[in-house]
Amino acid sequence: MIGSGEFTFDGEAVPFAAGEHLLTALLRAGLHPTGGGTLCAEGHSPHCVAEVDGVAYVHTCQTIARDGMLVRAQPIGDAPVLPSVAPSVRPVVVRNVHHDVLVVGGGESGRAAAASIGAPIVDADDGGEVIGIYPGPMVVVRTDVGMVHHHVERVVVATGVLPLLPVCPGNDLMGLYTPKLAERLMAAGVDLGRTVTVVDPPQRFEGGGRVSAVVVGDERIECDAVIVDIGTTPNDVLARMGAGLAVDVVGGAAVVATPPLCPAEGMVCPCNQTTMAGLADAWERGFTSMELLKRASLAGTGVCQGAVCSPYLQSFIADRTGTLEARFTARPVARQATLSEIAAGRHHPAVPRTSLHAVHEAAGATMDRLGGWWRPWIYSDVDAEYDAVRNAVSIGDVGTLGKFIVSGPDAEAALQRLVPTDVSTIGPGRSRYILMLDERGYVLDDGMILREGEGERFFMTLTSGGASFAEMWVRDWTADLDVRWMNVTMAMGAINVTGPRASELLARLGFEEPLPMLHHIHADVADVACRVVRLSFTGEVSFELHHPCARSGELWQALLDAGADLGVTPHGLDALSRLRLEKGHIIVGQDSDYDSTPRRLRHDWMVDLDSGDFIGRHAIERTNRLALDKQLVGLEGDGPPPFEGAVAWNSDGTYAGYVTSAAWSATLDRSVMLAWIRAVDGAVPDEVLVEGTVVRRVELPFYDPKGVRARG
Amino acid sequence: MAEFVVARELVAAVRIAADPNALDTAEWPADATEMRLAPDEVLLLDMLDAAAPEPHAIVFPDTGWVRFVLSPEDGARLFEGAATWPPPSLGFGQGAIAGIPAKVVVGPERWCIVVQAVLADDFEDRLGSVLT
Amino acid sequence: MSMRVLCPHCGPRSIEEWVHGEIPVVPDTITDPDGRDIDRGYMHTNPQGAVREAWFHAFGCRRWVTVWRDTRTDEWIEPPV
Numbered sequence: 001m002i003g004s005g006e007f008t009f010d011g012e013a014v015p016f017a018a019g020e021h022l023l024t025a026l027l028r029a030g031l032h033p034t035g036g037g038t039l040c041a042e043g044h045s046p047h048c049v050a051e052v053d054g055v056a057y058v059h060t061c062q063t064i065a066r067d068g069m070l071v072r073a074q075p076i077g078d079a080p081v082l083p084s085v086a087p088s089v090r091p092v093v094v095r096n097v098h099h100d101v102l103v104v105g106g107g108e109s110g111r112a113a114a115a116s117i118g119a120p121i122v123d124a125d126d127g128g129e130v131i132g133i134y135p136g137p138m139v140v141v142r143t144d145v146g147m148v149h150h151h152v153e154r155v156v157v158a159t160g161v162l163p164l165l166p167v168c169p170g171n172d173l174m175g176l177y178t179p180k181l182a183e184r185l186m187a188a189g190v191d192l193g194r195t196v197t198v199v200d201p202p203q204r205f206e207g208g209g210r211v212s213a214v215v216v217g218d219e220r221i222e223c224d225a226v227i228v229d230i231g232t233t234p235n236d237v238l239a240r241m242g243a244g245l246a247v248d249v250v251g252g253a254a255v256v257a258t259p260p261l262c263p264a265e266g267m268v269c270p271c272n273q274t275t276m277a278g279l280a281d282a283w284e285r286g287f288t289s290m291e292l293l294k295r296a297s298l299a300g301t302g303v304c305q306g307a308v309c310s311p312y313l314q315s316f317i318a319d320r321t322g323t324l325e326a327r328f329t330a331r332p333v334a335r336q337a338t339l340s341e342i343a344a345g346r347h348h349p350a351v352p353r354t355s356l357h358a359v360h361e362a363a364g365a366t367m368d369r370l371g372g373w374w375r376p377w378i379y380s381d382v383d384a385e386y387d388a389v390r391n392a393v394s395i396g397d398v399g400t401l402g403k404f405i406v407s408g409p410d411a412e413a414a415l416q417r418l419v420p421t422d423v424s425t426i427g428p429g430r431s432r433y434i435l436m437l438d439e440r441g442y443v444l445d446d447g448m449i450l451r452e453g454e455g456e457r458f459f460m461t462l463t464s465g466g467a468s469f470a471e472m473w474v475r476d477w478t479a480d481l482d483v484r485w486m487n488v489t490m491a492m493g494a495i496n497v498t499g500p501r502a503s504e505l506l507a508r509l510g511f512e513e514p515l516p517m518l519h520h521i522h523a524d525v526a527d528v529a530c531r532v533v534r535l536s537f538t539g540e541v542s543f544e545l546h547h548p549c550a551r552s553g554e555l556w557q558a559l560l561d562a563g564a565d566l567g568v569t570p571h572g573l574d575a576l577s578r579l580r581l582e583k584g585h586i587i588v589g590q591d592s593d594y595d596s597t598p599r600r601l602r603h604d605w606m607v608d609l610d611s612g613d614f615i616g617r618h619a620i621e622r623t624n625r626l627a628l629d630k631q632l633v634g635l636e637g638d639g640p641p642p643f644e645g646a647v648a649w650n651s652d653g654t655y656a657g658y659v660t661s662a663a664w665s666a667t668l669d670r671s672v673m674l675a676w677i678r679a680v681d682g683a684v685p686d687e688v689l690v691e692g693t694v695v696r697r698v699e700l701p702f703y704d705p706k707g708v709r710a711r712g
Numbered sequence: 713m714a715e716f717v718v719a720r721e722l723v724a725a726v727r728i729a730a731d732p733n734a735l736d737t738a739e740w741p742a743d744a745t746e747m748r749l750a751p752d753e754v755l756l757l758d759m760l761d762a763a764a765p766e767p768h769a770i771v772f773p774d775t776g777w778v779r780f781v782l783s784p785e786d787g788a789r790l791f792e793g794a795a796t797w798p799p800p801s802l803g804f805g806q807g808a809i810a811g812i813p814a815k816v817v818v819g820p821e822r823w824c825i826v827v828q829a830v831l832a833d834d835f836e837d838r839l840g841s842v843l844t
Numbered sequence: 845m846s847m848r849v850l851c852p853h854c855g856p857r858s859i860e861e862w863v864h865g866e867i868p869v870v871p872d873t874i875t876d877p878d879g880r881d882i883d884r885g886y887m888h889t890n891p892q893g894a895v896r897e898a899w900f901h902a903f904g905c906r907r908w909v910t911v912w913r914d915t916r917t918d919e920w921i922e923p924p925v
Contacts, residue, residue, distance in 0.1 A: 091841075096791070098798045135847035135918050136858070138796075151796060151848075151858075244917035345796070347811025347838065352830035407729070408768045440885040456768070472863060472900045476908055484729040484752060484770050487906070490828045491727070491776030549829060550722055550775030618881050750853055750905035796858040806854055808861050808903040 109251020271302020
């Protein structure tokens with residue numbers, strides 16, 4: 001014996017010869033991977049699977065032994081034991097290749113097919129194990145150096161035939177081999193003892209653990225090993241997987257085979273320990289077709305994908321109905337594969353970083369993924385950030401806003417359709433806060449529409465999270481109009497300059513024009529060309545500076561430098577969230593839900609039913625006729641703020657709703673929150689209980705109700 | 713920066729949204745690289761401004777793109793390891809590379825891959841994991 | 845996993861590059877305007893066979909493509925006559 005190394009099987013050292021499969025070495029050592037059952041050399045019998053180097057369900061008949069491998073028994077019909085320590089996982093590389101046609105299977109029919117069309121072949125015996133055929137079609141193959149994804153126009157499945165595995169009492173004993181495996185074992189010098197070859201389905205195998213005799217017909221033959229040569233069956237797992245795809249099946253895999261005689265008893269599905277009696281029981285319960293029988297008995301749902309049972313399921317049904325039913329559908333994967341192998345070539349979504357990302361990191365900000373972007377949550381002191389906005393001046397990165405330029409003869413008509421407001425009344429240089437509704441009248445997004453000084457041209461901003469969806473929405477709804485949309489979300493930076501001294505700071509950087517609320521203008525700030533928009537989300541005087549994203553860094557720094565003595569401080573999203581909450585401004589997606597009509601959100605003042613046939617109009621008219629069932633309202637309490645999502649209860653113990661936003665208001669010295677509260681007898685109650693404390697419903701906004709501060 | 717990357721640079725570009733027919737017949741300076749993003753949208757690299765091809769066109773000087781220049785060998789390897797679509801044999805193509813939307817211009821001497829600046833750091837990381 | 849959608853502008857691209865858009869079909873038998881709204885908004889017929897649907901090429905041209913698909917086989921088909 002050419003010993004070229006050792007692996008261990010359940011701790012026992014097993015020597016192997018160079019190039020030998022694990023199964024060959026195990027059988028030479030008198031071991032059986034699963035303790036019994038007919039073994040094959042094609043990777044189809046489930047009886048040879050074991051855990052190899054931490055990977056479960058590995059076919060030992062397909063795996064070349066390597067020195068130091070750790071092999072552990074994994075009884076079939078049972079789940080593998082999860083490792084107590086997470087194994088180290090390395091990414092698996094993938095190679096994408098493109099062909100017109102790929103042939104699967106290197107046998108006679110495969111070679112003939114490949115030769116006639118000049119197509120490449122993938123074959124398990126040549127290091128290419130097909131994991132599955134996916135829509136595309138795409139053929140996923142495992143090789144020694146990683147995964148290969150074949151992107152093709154057409155697949156030819158030429159996987160030939162498989163040896164029929166026996167179903168009868170005793171088919172779970174050791175010492176049962178297919179002819180091909182027996183040949184391989186004898187070539188490797190494995191002593192099988194007294195062998196007998198059976199060509200007719202046996203009545204039973206006898207023995208304790210290992211086979212000692214086989215009964216065929218009336219004859220009982222004593223032996224140490226049985227070579228089971230009882231016929232073949234189409235190897236059609238990949239063909240069944242490719243049903244409906246551009247997949248041709250040729251050769252033995254394509255033959256509609258006559259099923260074997262229906263066995264009277266025995267284990268028909270070793271993977272799930274289903275016996276012939278189990279099939280009969282399922283049939284009695286009314287599961288009388290192939291797909292139902294499979295689901296009821298579990299036969300065919302195991303690791304071998306029906307390699308053993310599918311011909312017998314056919315004969316079982318044919319015996320009872322007289323018809324030959326097609327085999328059940330197969331789904332990927334056709335072979336065990338690790339999550340790393342399945343994940344090969346897949347990428348998680350990349351989260352965009354604003355043009356100020358590096359600036360925030362350098363300033364020590366805690367960055368988080370919010371609304372689909374990396375954004376600064378807190379720089380260092382959220383209270384100081386809040387104070388700077390309320391009492392001095394602050395800057396915030398709002399480059400994540402969705403941003404669109406709209407132009408064309410039908411630009412106004414397009415916007416009229418998309419938003420429930422009369423866009424024709426937005427004058428040049430003016431802007432308006434808008435909602436976008438879906439056809440059900442629910443709020444999809446909110447933002448601003450700005451009309452340029454001249455021509456049919458607009459600028460539209462939307463929420464950070466909604467921009468990607470909004471582009472699909474607006475293009476879909478305006479495809480019939482003569483309008484051009486340009487999504488400039490990723491191309492433009494935006495900085496919000498906010499606080500009572502915001503105008504003073506901008507004046508120092510060359511922007512001195514008085515700009516009233518909801519006006520906008522193109523102007524230079526610190527020599528950077530900006531669109532300056534006067535609005536307010538924080539409740540203080542605010543200017544959004546929209547600018548080319550390549551210049552964000554210098555604009556940000558210029559604002560910090562020029563405002564140092566004013567106390568300018570950047571604010572993160574935590575501070576911004578408190579500031580806007582004090583003003584009662586909603587965040588779509590946080591405070592709104594999937595069924596939020598403007599009326600439920602108390603934003604019905606933004607819906608102008610005289611503004612034409614906007615999306616959602618009919619739904620709004622319909623739902624306006626219904627009694628109001630719930631509302632987003634402002635609540636305040638004297639205790640600490642509840643967690644966002646806290647449940648609100650009525651005084652009689654009934655469910656009232658839940659909190660969507662909550663914060664401690666330093667300015668007002670109490671907790672403020674937004675919450676969905678159900679109407680009781682047509683009215684939203686004045687008080688509810690949240691986290692055991694009474695909170696009062698109040699009119700919004702909490703802070704500066706007349707908007708004096710924002711107007712400056 | 714990983715050694716296989718020939719260059720990573722912010723690229724001067726102009727993006728134009730216009731009537732498709734106007735874009736079909738428009739002529740751009742010879743040294744500009746044209747990327748036809750969509751029938752009604754074009755991205756012109758190495759340009760600072762452009763004339764509007766029709767009255768309602770949106771002409772937008774766009775600083776939001778980063779260009780990676782690769783050798784043809786590395787370009788081909790990048791596609792093999794990270795793209796499910798074949799690269800154009802010559803000229804412009806667009807689609808996902810390593811899970812990031814990318815534009816490519818395949819030339820005989822070099823491949824230019826352009827991605828949005830907001831995703832450029834991610835793209836460089838992923839490019840590195842494929843090519844090293 | 846890798847079903848491809850043909851983009852008339854960019855070429856065939858795998859499904860990961862696309863966002864699916866349902867095109868609701870309201871049966872002609874529903875004539876009441878509110879009923880049509882409700883059907884369009886809430887009822888999903890999920891038919892077996894030919895469906896007209898829209899796909900948005902998010903990783904390429906960022907435009908919608910309208911196609912017909914056979915839901916039984918996921919094949920792209922010609923519009924039924």
